[in-house]
Amino acid sequence: MSEKIQLPPLHRERLPSGLEVVVVDRPGVPLVAVRLIVAAGSALDPGRGHGLANLVVQVARRGTARRSGTEIDEEIESLGAELGCAADEDASGFGLSAPSESLADLLDVVVDVATAPMFPMREFERVRRREVASIAHVLDEPGAVADRAMLRATYANHPYAHPPDGRRAHLAALRRRDLVEFHERWYGPEGAILVIVGRVDVAETLALARRKLARWRPRAAEAPPVPPGPTPVERRVLVVDKPDATQVQIRISLPALARSTPEYFPAIVANAVFGGGFTSRLVESIRVNRGLSYGVRSRFGMSRGGGIFFISSFTKTETAAELVQVALDEAARFADAGPLLEELRRAQSWLAGLHPLSLETQEQLAEKLADAWLYGFPLEQITEYAAGIRAVTPEQCTAIARSWFPVDGTGVIVAVGRAREVAKQLRAFGPVEVLPASRVV
Amino acid sequence: VTRSDEPILPLERVVTHELPNGLRVRLLVDRAVPTVSYYTFFRVGSRNERIGVTGISHLFEHMMFNGAAKYGPKEFDRVLESRGGTSNAYTSNDLTAYFEDFAADALETVVDLESDRMRSLLVTPETLEQERQVVQEERRLRTDNSIFGLMEEQLESLVFQSHPYRWPVIGWMDDIARITREDCLDYFRTYYAPTNAVVYAVGDIDPDHLLDLLGRHYGDIPAGPAVPPVPAGEPPQRGERRAVVRYPAQAPAVMVGWRGPEARHPDSAALDVLQTVLAVGESSRLRRRLVEQEEIAVSASASWAWRMDPGVFLLFLELAPGMRAPKAESILWDEMDKLATKGVSASEVRRAQRLLRSMVLHELATHSGVAHALGQAEALLGDWREAGRALELYAAVGARDLKRVAREWLDPTRRSVVTLEPVEPGSLRRRSR
Numbered sequence: 073m074s075e076k077i078q079l080p081p082l083h084r085e086r087l088p089s090g091l092e093v094v095v096v097d098r099p100g101v102p103l104v105a106v107r108l109i110v111a112a113g114s115a116l117d118p119g120r121g122h123g124l125a126n127l128v129v130q131v132a133r134r135g136t137a138r139r140s141g142t143e144i145d146e147e148i149e150s151l152g153a154e155l156g157c158a159a160d161e162d163a164s165g166f167g168l169s170a171p172s173e174s175l176a177d178l179l180d181v182v183v184d185v186a187t188a189p190m191f192p193m194r195e196f197e198r199v200r201r202r203e204v205a206s207i208a209h210v211l212d213e214p215g216a217v218a219d220r221a222m223l224r225a226t227y228a229n230h231p232y233a234h235p236p237d238g239r240r241a242h243l244a245a246l247r248r249r250d251l252v253e254f255h256e257r258w259y260g261p262e263g264a265i266l267v268i269v270g271r272v273d274v275a276e277t278l279a280l281a282r283r284k285l286a287r288w289r290p291r292a293a294e295a296p297p298v299p300p301g302p303t304p305v306e307r308r309v310l311v312v313d314k315p316d317a318t319q320v321q322i323r324i325s326l327p328a329l330a331r332s333t334p335e336y337f338p339a340i341v342a343n344a345v346f347g348g349g350f351t352s353r354l355v356e357s358i359r360v361n362r363g364l365s366y367g368v369r370s371r372f373g374m375s376r377g378g379g380i381f382f383i384s385s386f387t388k389t390e391t392a393a394e395l396v397q398v399a400l401d402e403a404a405r406f407a408d409a410g411p412l413l414e415e416l417r418r419a420q421s422w423l424a425g426l427h428p429l430s431l432e433t434q435e436q437l438a439e440k441l442a443d444a445w446l447y448g449f450p451l452e453q454i455t456e457y458a459a460g461i462r463a464v465t466p467e468q469c470t471a472i473a474r475s476w477f478p479v480d481g482t483g484v485i486v487a488v489g490r491a492r493e494v495a496k497q498l499r500a501f502g503p504v505e506v507l508p509a510s511r512v513v
Numbered sequence: 514v515t516r517s518d519e520p521i522l523p524l525e526r527v528v529t530h531e532l533p534n535g536l537r538v539r540l541l542v543d544r545a546v547p548t549v550s551y552y553t554f555f556r557v558g559s560r561n562e563r564i565g566v567t568g569i570s571h572l573f574e575h576m577m578f579n580g581a582a583k584y585g586p587k588e589f590d591r592v593l594e595s596r597g598g599t600s601n602a603y604t605s606n607d608l609t610a611y612f613e614d615f616a617a618d619a620l621e622t623v624v625d626l627e628s629d630r631m632r633s634l635l636v637t638p639e640t641l642e643q644e645r646q647v648v649q650e651e652r653r654l655r656t657d658n659s660i661f662g663l664m665e666e667q668l669e670s671l672v673f674q675s676h677p678y679r680w681p682v683i684g685w686m687d688d689i690a691r692i693t694r695e696d697c698l699d700y701f702r703t704y705y706a707p708t709n710a711v712v713y714a715v716g717d718i719d720p721d722h723l724l725d726l727l728g729r730h731y732g733d734i735p736a737g738p739a740v741p742p743v744p745a746g747e748p749p750q751r752g753e754r755r756a757v758v759r760y761p762a763q764a765p766a767v768m769v770g771w772r773g774p775e776a777r778h779p780d781s782a783a784l785d786v787l788q789t790v791l792a793v794g795e796s797s798r799l800r801r802r803l804v805e806q807e808e809i810a811v812s813a814s815a816s817w818a819w820r821m822d823p824g825v826f827l828l829f830l831e832l833a834p835g836m837r838a839p840k841a842e843s844i845l846w847d848e849m850d851k852l853a854t855k856g857v858s859a860s861e862v863r864r865a866q867r868l869l870r871s872m873v874l875h876e877l878a879t880h881s882g883v884a885h886a887l888g889q890a891e892a893l894l895g896d897w898r899e900a901g902r903a904l905e906l907y908a909a910v911g912a913r914d915l916k917r918v919a920r921e922w923l924d925p926t927r928r929s930v931v932t933l934e935p936v937e938p939g940s941l942r943r944r945s946r
């Protein structure tokens with residue numbers, strides 16, 4: 073059986089404004105997915121304005137020249153859709169998925185919100201209060217606290233060091249004018265893509281997109297910059313205090329590869345063997361052989377300007393050091409001897425076999441196409457995925473581990489739990505810094 | 514811009530079969546993607562448990578991945594992954610479902626793996642001890658260190674006084690610690706026989722070939738004993754019930770539950786529409802009032818989960834820091850009162866119906882979603898064909914129905930309320946010493 077993926081025909085068009093439009097007619101349930109993405113995310117937040125990109129995208133949906141925020145909600149939801157608005161480190165955008173018959177009406181709202189938001193003062197202030205309150209709630213989720221602490225410890229002064237929802241104090245200092253300026257500067261058609269995937273008529277849909285977006289004029293003279301790569305970090309321990317927790321959330325991480333890396337397939341395969349699937353080295357050693365945790369995994373988080381590699385797990389307070397030791401031992405063993413051929417083949421079959429499932433829905437395909445544009449990878453990475461995966465050698469996996477796994481004294485260890493006990497346990501791994509949880513938000 | 518609609522779920526193409534040992538099979542061909550989704554539903558969940566071994570259904574679900582006669586310990590996932598597949602499972606109050614998603618050519622391997630563990634599961638003392646620790650860690654994650662988990666556990670114990678729904682699916686920590694190997698073997702014999710199971714396969718399959726495979730692999734597994742009945746029933750609720758959870762938190766929270774009808778009850782669909790009116794989407798009533806207008810909550814959500822026996826209609830409010838629970842409650846009661854006295858507008862009903870239609874379409878957009886919908890419908894409603902009727906049921910609900918079900922099921926004297934009372938970080942530890 074050929075493992076090549078046959079994508080339905082992609083109809084691409086670059087509008088005179090520079091906007092990239094991709095329309096795909098795909099059979100299946102009568103749903104259509106729409107994504108409008110601009111290549112400007114939280115990495116462009118100003119130094120004292122963490123959370124700005126996210127606030128822009130959240131407040132954009134709260135009113136345009138033609139519609140109030142309430143009208144936007146009602147219009148979208150009465151058509152059976154919910155409008156998703158989000159910013160990550162590299163991009164901001166709007167997305168929805170709904171019955172195909174409503175496409176024209178839905179697209180009208182999405183374009184309105186993305187290109188002509190008014191940022192009403194009252195709504196700006198209200199959404200900002202809501203975002204500040206939501207960030208406070210992060211403190212009650214130990215896993216989310218650990219993720220934030222990990223970004224900060226791993227990326228240090230890099231623009232990816234703060235999460236897109238920002239910091240409470242920074243949000244409080246932002247003004248409406250900051251939102252307007254961010255939008256004017258970075259939301260331009262030449263740095264954006266519109267993807268529509270579903271049961272649609274291609275010619276009509278392209279004509280519709282041209283019509284709806286005709287008035288979006290190029291504004292930004294400069295293309296949003298891609299942030300520089302992060303710099304390596306020494307092994308150290310960051311403990312975030314949750315004095316009442318009975319479980320410790322643990323992350324071990326270090327700066328790693330950007331999405332554009334030529335090592336993409338070796339990294340994916342090496343990670344699958346080490347901490348990807350249910351039979352990975354980490355699951356075997358931490359969950360199956362020792363019962364230390366319910367879940368453990370590792371992953372390459374790849375962005376435009378860099379990325380991280382991290383191991384993520386949790387265990388009862390008493391066994392925090394044991395879990396860290398086992399994870400580091402496994403990383404060292406992998407970097408030393410690489411994968412067994414049997415493990416490598418299994419991981420390759422697993423990744424190749426499941427790849428079609430990652431393209432099963434209209435939303436999944438729309439997201440993949442938008443990602444290809446954002447990160448600049450060729451479509452062959454989607455269609456020839458299995459071949460790319462199967463070509464990876466054991467030596468390439470070993471090389472990945474030596475460069476990017478937490479070995480030879482690299483990798484920051486983040487632990488969220490009862491600091492008094494956890495700090496004592498983790499001293500052996502490196503210098504320990506203890507932070508109150510409130511410092512993470 | 515759109516094409517004409519075909520039936521969303523082609524029920525007439527579902528192939529059904531029952532083996533002599535009672536194993537039921539439902540198959541649906543769909544070659545849109547060269548993969549298959551394979552589900553095995555067992556009609557057992559926490560409602561079949563008793564005090565002292567709560568959580569055994571879920572712990573047992575973990576044990577099912579720890580080896581059988583042909584494929585020994587650690588083999589299940591290794592074999593499956595090496596054939597391009599992945600597997601998981603979940604346990605609910607009512608049922609336990611195992612599923613594999615895989616490249617179509619691995620079908621025979623999956624049938625072999627699944628039939629092997631149904632025929633001859635191994636429960637060794639070592640794997641039981643290791644899995645017990647894993648489950649205790651899962652409980653610490655989802656319940657003991659989770660505000661929602663702690664509150665939900667309290668709420669179910671308030672809403673139900675005698676029905677087994679009163680204990681959590683994951684079980685009480687002490688019970689997880691005391692379940693024995695004998696309990697597990699007994700449980701396996703009683704509930705994991707072919708008579709108590711249904712297999713669903715959706716995707717790139719050849720039904721004749723698959724039926725032949727199933728007959729060869731499962732045919733020799735003996736039919737099981739009759740499953741003991743569940744002690745259903747619940748004394749009437751004669752007034753509001755309350756519980757408080759004290760836990761370090763940034764702000765209070767409020768969770769409310771009412772005992773609703775069983776899934777088969779005709780009001781189940783109307784309650785789905787009602788929860789959508791209340792808390793799905795930015796323009797839903799509770800989000801608009803509590804999050805947007807009053808700014809007392811950062812989130813408002815509802816959940817009406819269909820169950821075999823009467824289930825829970827649940828509302829959850831996370832308050833903004835500095836806000837107080839009594840005030841949030843009084844606004845919430847005002848909204849519930851409006852619902853019961855003034856009802857809802859036709860446009861609100863239409864909005865909810867369209868959102869639900871999208872939700873159903875999304876569910877049926879994947880092989881896994883279709884297989885799960887068939888299994889869920891058969892387990893909870895008694896017939897897999899019900900999976901194709903959801904849209905029709907939602908479309909039939911009118912504004913008058915919503916007012917009636919709000920009065921009938923969400924009465925203030927029959928609610929249970931759990932509030933989260935934030936305490937200073939560190940104060941729980943000090944006291945417990």
